[in-house]
Amino acid sequence: MTTTVAGPPGAARAHSTQGREEHRPRKAWAPYLFISPFYLLYVLFMLVPVGVSLWLSLTEWVGLGTPHWVGLRNYRLLATDISFHRALGNTAVFVLVAVCLVVPLALLIAQGLNTRGLRVRDLWRTAYFVPIVVSPILVALIFGLVFDRQFGLANAVLRSLFGTGGVDWLGDPGLAKVSIALVMLWRWTGYLTVFFLAGLQNVPRELYEAAALDGAGRLHTFTTVTLPALKPVTAFVVVTSFIGAAQIFEEPYLLTGGGPAESTLSVTMFIYRAAFQRQQFGYAAAAAVVLFVLVFGLSRLVNRLLGIGKAAS
Amino acid sequence: MYTPPRPSPPTRRALLRGALGLGTAAALAACGDTDTTPRTSGDVTLALWTHDPGYEAFFAKGVPAADRATDFRYHLKVTRSGPSDIVTKLLAQAVAGRGTPDLVGFEIGSFPRMLRGDIAERLLYDFTPDIEAVPGLKEDLLPARTAPFSQDGSVYAFDSDTPMVVYFYREDLFAKYRLPEQAETWEEFAEAGARAHRDHGASMCVVSTVGSDPGQVVQSFQMLLYQRGGAFFDADGQLLLDSPEAEEVLRFLCEGLRSGFVVDVSDYYGAAMQTALKQGRVIGLPMAIWYKNYGLVANVPEQKGRWRVRALPRFTGGGGVTAAAGGTGFGVIKDKANTRAATEFLFRTWLTHDGQVRRFTETGYLPTRRSVFDDPRLGAYRDDFCGGQRLFRLYRSLLPDVPPFHQSPDQSILYDVLGGNLLRAYHGDLTPRQALKQTAADFRDQAGR
Numbered sequence: 001m002t003t004t005v006a007g008p009p010g011a012a013r014a015h016s017t018q019g020r021e022e023h024r025p026r027k028a029w030a031p032y033l034f035i036s037p038f039y040l041l042y043v044l045f046m047l048v049p050v051g052v053s054l055w056l057s058l059t060e061w062v063g064l065g066t067p068h069w070v071g072l073r074n075y076r077l078l079a080t081d082i083s084f085h086r087a088l089g090n091t092a093v094f095v096l097v098a099v100c101l102v103v104p105l106a107l108l109i110a111q112g113l114n115t116r117g118l119r120v121r122d123l124w125r126t127a128y129f130v131p132i133v134v135s136p137i138l139v140a141l142i143f144g145l146v147f148d149r150q151f152g153l154a155n156a157v158l159r160s161l162f163g164t165g166g167v168d169w170l171g172d173p174g175l176a177k178v179s180i181a182l183v184m185l186w187r188w189t190g191y192l193t194v195f196f197l198a199g200l201q202n203v204p205r206e207l208y209e210a211a212a213l214d215g216a217g218r219l220h221t222f223t224t225v226t227l228p229a230l231k232p233v234t235a236f237v238v239v240t241s242f243i244g245a246a247q248i249f250e251e252p253y254l255l256t257g258g259g260p261a262e263s264t265l266s267v268t269m270f271i272y273r274a275a276f277q278r279q280q281f282g283y284a285a286a287a288a289v290v291l292f293v294l295v296f297g298l299s300r301l302v303n304r305l306l307g308i309g310k311a312a313s
Numbered sequence: 314m315y316t317p318p319r320p321s322p323p324t325r326r327a328l329l330r331g332a333l334g335l336g337t338a339a340a341l342a343a344c345g346d347t348d349t350t351p352r353t354s355g356d357v358t359l360a361l362w363t364h365d366p367g368y369e370a371f372f373a374k375g376v377p378a379a380d381r382a383t384d385f386r387y388h389l390k391v392t393r394s395g396p397s398d399i400v401t402k403l404l405a406q407a408v409a410g411r412g413t414p415d416l417v418g419f420e421i422g423s424f425p426r427m428l429r430g431d432i433a434e435r436l437l438y439d440f441t442p443d444i445e446a447v448p449g450l451k452e453d454l455l456p457a458r459t460a461p462f463s464q465d466g467s468v469y470a471f472d473s474d475t476p477m478v479v480y481f482y483r484e485d486l487f488a489k490y491r492l493p494e495q496a497e498t499w500e501e502f503a504e505a506g507a508r509a510h511r512d513h514g515a516s517m518c519v520v521s522t523v524g525s526d527p528g529q530v531v532q533s534f535q536m537l538l539y540q541r542g543g544a545f546f547d548a549d550g551q552l553l554l555d556s557p558e559a560e561e562v563l564r565f566l567c568e569g570l571r572s573g574f575v576v577d578v579s580d581y582y583g584a585a586m587q588t589a590l591k592q593g594r595v596i597g598l599p600m601a602i603w604y605k606n607y608g609l610v611a612n613v614p615e616q617k618g619r620w621r622v623r624a625l626p627r628f629t630g631g632g633g634v635t636a637a638a639g640g641t642g643f644g645v646i647k648d649k650a651n652t653r654a655a656t657e658f659l660f661r662t663w664l665t666h667d668g669q670v671r672r673f674t675e676t677g678y679l680p681t682r683r684s685v686f687d688d689p690r691l692g693a694y695r696d697d698f699c700g701g702q703r704l705f706r707l708y709r710s711l712l713p714d715v716p717p718f719h720q721s722p723d724q725s726i727l728y729d730v731l732g733g734n735l736l737r738a739y740h741g742d743l744t745p746r747q748a749l750k751q752t753a754a755d756f757r758d759q760a761g762r
Contacts, residue, residue, distance in 0.1 A: 062430035063404045151588045171522045257525030261733025277725045279429035
């Protein structure tokens with residue numbers, strides 16, 4: 001007689017996995033090994049540079065030899081450096097231009113491009129997007145010619161229209177900022193337009209129809225339907241524009257070199273100048289840490305204000 | 314018969330281990346110090362870094378002469394890069410402890426970075442003993458051109474040029490407008506220039522107002538300041554800018570801008586200057602001799618034969634009839650296997666009499682040894698662009714007036730603050746006195762941080 005004793009369900013599997021469990025300690029490292037490249041690279045290329053920057057900001061280093069520990073001296077000097085204050089002020093202006101001018105203009109253009117029945121929509125979209133893919137070097141060259149005081153296109157146009165055109169676009173401290181702002185507008189608006197356009201195309205048509213049935217006008221529809229629906233896209237665009245403008249370098253570096261009289265010097269240019277023109281690496285690192293803290297803190301604040309990451313109520 | 318068992322093929326794991334081991338060994342070897350045992354003869358490949366293809370060609374052609382004069386057989390491995398990138402890359406390689414060049418060309422405006430801290434002393438070979446070892450060389454080298462590349466009595470690089478500042482002018486238009494070609498003083502020139510501007514819309518002097526390049530803005534002022542006897546820094550690197558000479562020169566330029574004798578152009582080399590030259594709005598300007606090739610020939614080749622060169626008019630208040638602007642110093646990296654070979658190469662190409670003559674004929678840069686200016690080959694040289702003018706007669710006469718140009722590690726700070734204040738003075742927002750005072754104050758605030 002053969003008696004078959006049925007074991008509890010899963011017993012056989014339990015028996016078979018027993019051997020595997022014996023090996024588990026040996027193979028426990030396998031998952032970590034597979035994910036280790038990311039962490040290694042993250043530590044090597046993110047945490048180490050940040051840590052070194054922090055440490056460097058507490059030293060005086062000319063770029064060769066041993067850095068000398070100076071504690072918080074670099075930060076104290078930054079606090080009294082008129083040049084750094086000027087750079088912070090200029091950067092704040094560029095941030096305001098990006099957030100208060102470029103972003104709304106991009107939204108308006110996107111709204112225009114989203115109009116029903118617009119012909120050659122793709123052509124318009126491409127036309128607005130092109131400036132961002134043009135090399136900054138070329139942009140500087142073109143706008144250098146446009147804004148030239150003696151022989152520039154801008155003054156030639158002013159001269160032919162109004163009979164006056166001696167505007168020193170790049171040589172006057174106030175106008176140089178305006179020129180940079182114009183280049184920012186030209187370069188970034190089309191890029192941000194694409195984000196808004198994508199957002200607009202995802203707004204349900206029913207909402208507009210409902211608003212129309214309720215008798216809402218164009219402006220009212222825009223403020224009560226479009227803007228709330230675009231909130232996540234707007235938040236993303238505002239934060240990225242803020243971060244981008246806070247670290248602006250190419251436009252002022254290539255067009256004005258931060259001049260005249262440091263009127264377009266940005267904080268990143270200040271850092272570059274300290275490190276690679278004046279060999280003050282510790283001082284440059286301190287300025288970079290200040291910029292990091294400001295950008296990080298303010299972008300967190302903007303995130304909170306715009307409710308990024310919060311579940312929709 | 315016994316047949317030994319065939320060795321089993323290596324497992325994949327063994328292969329991987331082997332590869333890892335080899336890779337690690339290679340990486341460690343690569344990270345280790347390079348051989349610094351000095352080479353004294355035989356084949357040597359010099360790593361040359363320069364920003365200018367003209368220098369590359371000059372050194373390549375100099376190899377046979379250097380081979381004949383030394384125990385080495387030279388080969389060159391050239392890396393070309395932007396002037397400021399060369400210094401950045403050099404310092405990065407020096408920190409890495411490997412990959413530095415043997416011979417490196419420093420554009421004069423980038424060299425002050427090497428003067429910060431003890432960078433030059435740690436990295437560059439001091440030529441002083443070698444200069445003294447060559448009979449007569451120390452006396453023959455123009456001190457005005459070793460000064461920019463020296464620190465604490467050590468010479469770290471040899472200049473490519475004696476870039477004298479001269480006055481370029483359109484002979485045809487000067488004659489047409491009845492302007493005095495041989496006027497003795499700037500003041501006479503300014504008077505005639507105001508008239509030329511009023512009657513013909515032409516200017517006889519130029520200042521650069523390119524905001525993106527403070528060096529260029531400063532250069533317009535620097536040339537006349539040094540001619541007048543002023544300076545930015547003394548031999549110890551102390552600021553000398555705030556002086557009566559500086560104020561006089563800046564006032565002269567500002568008044569010239571008001572009268573039209575001086576015109577502001579955004580860029581000496583770009584489209585704006587080309588337009589001004591082509592339209593005859595600029596009919597003369599003070600500039601270093603290399604400007605003929607890089608500014609005039611490049612922008613207005615069709616004006617060949619119409620330009621002439623003369624000495625700068627004097628300032629009635631004093632000073633000389635020339636200044637110096639520009640230059641590139643070639644130095645050797647110290648404590649490397651090729652340090653001796655690179656030094657000998659430089660001495661046998663860059664500093665020989667024939668080498669300096671060849672340098673002028675091939676690149677247009679003037680000798681840095683006094684005696685070479687007397688070479689009959691150079692004396693016979695006629696410049697086609699300048700209507701066949703024999704320029705060396707003029708250059709020889711200017712030689713005693715070439716002022717030394719001392720550099721400071723804080724020079725880029727001065728250029729940044731001075732560039733801005735010069736523009737404000739040109740615009741009339743500051744008086745010359747205020748601009749210089751403000752510059753000195755801004756410089757003191759930023760230097761030494």
